[in-house]
Amino acid sequence: MRFPASWRVAAPLSVMLALVGGCSATGHSEPTATAPAAGPVSVTNCGTPVTVPSPPARVVTMNQPATEIMLALGLEDRMAGTAYLDDEVLPEYAAAYAKVPVLAKEYPSKEKLLELEPDFVYASFASAFGDEGAGDRADWQKLGVGTYVSTAGCPKETRPAKLAIDDVFTEIREIATIFGVVERAETLIADQKQRIANVSAGAKGTRVLWWDGGNDAPSAGACCGGPAMIMSAAGVTNIFDDLTGSWADTNWEAVVERNPDVIVLVDASWDTAADKQAFLEKHAALRDLPAVKGKRYVTLAFSSTAAGVRNVLAVEALARGVGGVSS
Numbered sequence: 001m002r003f004p005a006s007w008r009v010a011a012p013l014s015v016m017l018a019l020v021g022g023c024s025a026t027g028h029s030e031p032t033a034t035a036p037a038a039g040p041v042s043v044t045n046c047g048t049p050v051t052v053p054s055p056p057a058r059v060v061t062m063n064q065p066a067t068e069i070m071l072a073l074g075l076e077d078r079m080a081g082t083a084y085l086d087d088e089v090l091p092e093y094a095a096a097y098a099k100v101p102v103l104a105k106e107y108p109s110k111e112k113l114l115e116l117e118p119d120f121v122y123a124s125f126a127s128a129f130g131d132e133g134a135g136d137r138a139d140w141q142k143l144g145v146g147t148y149v150s151t152a153g154c155p156k157e158t159r160p161a162k163l164a165i166d167d168v169f170t171e172i173r174e175i176a177t178i179f180g181v182v183e184r185a186e187t188l189i190a191d192q193k194q195r196i197a198n199v200s201a202g203a204k205g206t207r208v209l210w211w212d213g214g215n216d217a218p219s220a221g222a223c224c225g226g227p228a229m230i231m232s233a234a235g236v237t238n239i240f241d242d243l244t245g246s247w248a249d250t251n252w253e254a255v256v257e258r259n260p261d262v263i264v265l266v267d268a269s270w271d272t273a274a275d276k277q278a279f280l281e282k283h284a285a286l287r288d289l290p291a292v293k294g295k296r297y298v299t300l301a302f303s304s305t306a307a308g309v310r311n312v313l314a315v316e317a318l319a320r321g322v323g324g325v326s327s
Contacts (some may be wrong), residue, residue, distance in 0.1 A: 004232075004323065008117065011147060014193075016138045017028060018238040024237045028046065032220075033321060035323055039180075039236075040052065040053050040054070040179050041173055041177055043148070043177075044152035044158075044177065045124065045149060045154075045174075046153075046158045047149070047154075047155075047157070047295050048138075048141075050141075050146050050147060050148060051161070052120065052121060052146045052178055055078070055178065056078060056118075056119045056120035056186075057078055057119060057181065058078070058080040058117060058119045058120070058121075059075070059078050059080060059118060059119070059120045059121070059122060060079070060080055060081045060082065060083070060103070060108075060113055060116060060118045060121050060126040060134075060256065061079060061081075061082045061083075061122050061123070062082070062084050062108075062122070062134070063084050063123055063124030063125055063128060063150070063153075063306075063311075064084070064085050064087065064089075064119070064124070064303050064306065064308070065087050065124040065150055065152075065306050065307055065308025065309070065310070066088070066098070066122045066123055066150055066308070067082050067085070067100075068090060068093060068174055068308055068309050068310065069171070069172055070090060070122070070175070070189055070285075070306055071089065071093040071096050071255065072093065072172075072309045073172070073175065073176055073179065073181055073184050073185060073193075074096075074100055074150065074181070074184055074236070075179055075181065076096040076097070076099055076100055076293040077223070078110045078179065078313040079100045080101070080116050081100065081101045081102070081103040081108075081116055081117055081118070082097075082100050082101070082102070082103065082119075082151055083102065083103045083104045083105075083106065083107060083108050084103060084105070084106050084128075085098060085109055086187060086268070086302055086306075087302070087303035089111050090309075090310065091327045098130045099282070100275055101221060103116070106133065107127075107128055107132060107133035108133075108134070108260055110133075110134050110135040110139075118145060118284050119144075119145060119146070120145065120146045120147070120178075120218065121134055121145060121146075121147045121148075121150070121151070121192060122148045122150075123147075123148070123149055123150065123151065124149070124150040124153050124177070124306060124307075125149070125153040125309070126149050126150070126153050126154060127153075128149070129147065129149070134147075136144060136280070137149075137248060141147060146178075148175070148178070148305060150278045150308070151163075151167045151168055151170060151171035151307055152167070152168070152178070152225070152226055152292055152306065152307030153245055153307075154207040161224060162223065162277050162319050163224060163225050163226060163229045163246070163307065164229055164231075164232070165196070165229055165230075165233045165311065165315075167229075167307070168229075168307045168308065169189045169192075169289070169322075171184050171307070172185050172188060172189060172309070173186075173189070178272060187267075188309070192309070192312045195232050195312050195315075195316060196234075196315050196316075198310060198316070199234070199316050199319035199320055199323075200233060200234055200235040200319050201235060201238050201314065203234050203235040203238070203318070203319040203322050204235040205235045205236075206216045206236045206237065206239065206261050206319070206322040207239050207258070207259075207260050207261045207262070207320075208231055208236045208237065208238060208239065208260055208261065208262050208263070208264060208298075208322065209239050209240070209255060209258070209262070209263045209264065209291075210227040210231065210238065210240075210261035210264040210266070210327035211263055211264060211265060211266065211276060212227070212266045213266065213268075213276075213284055215247040215279055217238050217248075217250070217251060218249070218250055218252065218255065218257075219247045219248070219249055220240045220243065220247065220248060220249075221240065221247060221264070221314050222240055222241070222243035222244060222245045222246060222248040223238070223241045223242065223243060223244060223245070223296055224245060224246060225245065225246020225247060226246060226305055226306060226307055226311075227246070227247065227264075227305065227310070228241065228246075230300075230305065230311060230314045230315055230318060231318065234314075235313070235314045235316040236262070236319070236320075236322055238317065239255075240258075240259040240287040252283070252285055252286060253285070254288065254305070255286070255289075256286065258290075259289060259290070259291075261290075261322070262296045262297070262298055262321065262322045263280070263291050263292070263296065263297050263298075264298050264299075264300055264318065265277060265297050265298070265299050265300070266300055266301075266302055266305060267299050267301050267302060268301075269299065273299040274298070277295075277297060278293045289322075289324050297321075298317060298318050298320075298321035299317075300314050300318065301313075301314075304317075321324065
């Protein structure tokens, strides 16, 4: 895979939002639609306290999910630059994305970012703030620049036991609160919740293998990360939900023994769904599995499996793809 497993850890926030100066504490971890459109906001993100005195105006986003959350909230006018896509942006955001300067194919250097003078840096993976990327978050904080790491990308020590689709919605709400556009977040979230409800009921009971990559030791969606989140939202049963982590290496003997009804093939430019399918259909121990013989595959783009606004597309595709299969 293109990303090391450590880049893809599932981790929601341990969060308390406090709207400083004029808002009393409510005891809830999510902002409400009555939050002010501007003003100081404090968030604990991946264990790091972040305070922004006013809605940021020169933001740099890194990684596709962060970029598309900003675009989905209509915040392209606040984006001073962006970097590191895995796929084309969704068609509905293409025109807005075209207005944002692309800083690098992958992570821009800290020097490049400093030249841009951002007031906020938002990334989907903690690796964006590594030595080969933007540099340590604490250094940006000393410069008065706010930082945020996506719900699913916090370091291992601050990630939750299990990622849920509500963690993605919490991230959208937090970003919207930071930028003073809470009502946009509520509209977006309500739409996505309805779309998930519309498809998930018909998929219940279907047993699914989520195959992320790897031929010798297949990397399968395990109990607690992005794949499990999508499978749970779609209403299907993950055959490897007893494995720990977000992804876990297993073996083909275990796949044969657990005999999935449907196989998810994650499609990426570096490891295509077509190559995965060809491997299954030639493998002596796998080609006779009912799911393989019946070509019961659901192909999901890699970019739709990282926590963000695309997850609803993965949930819809999975639920509809297995809708006609019973266990």
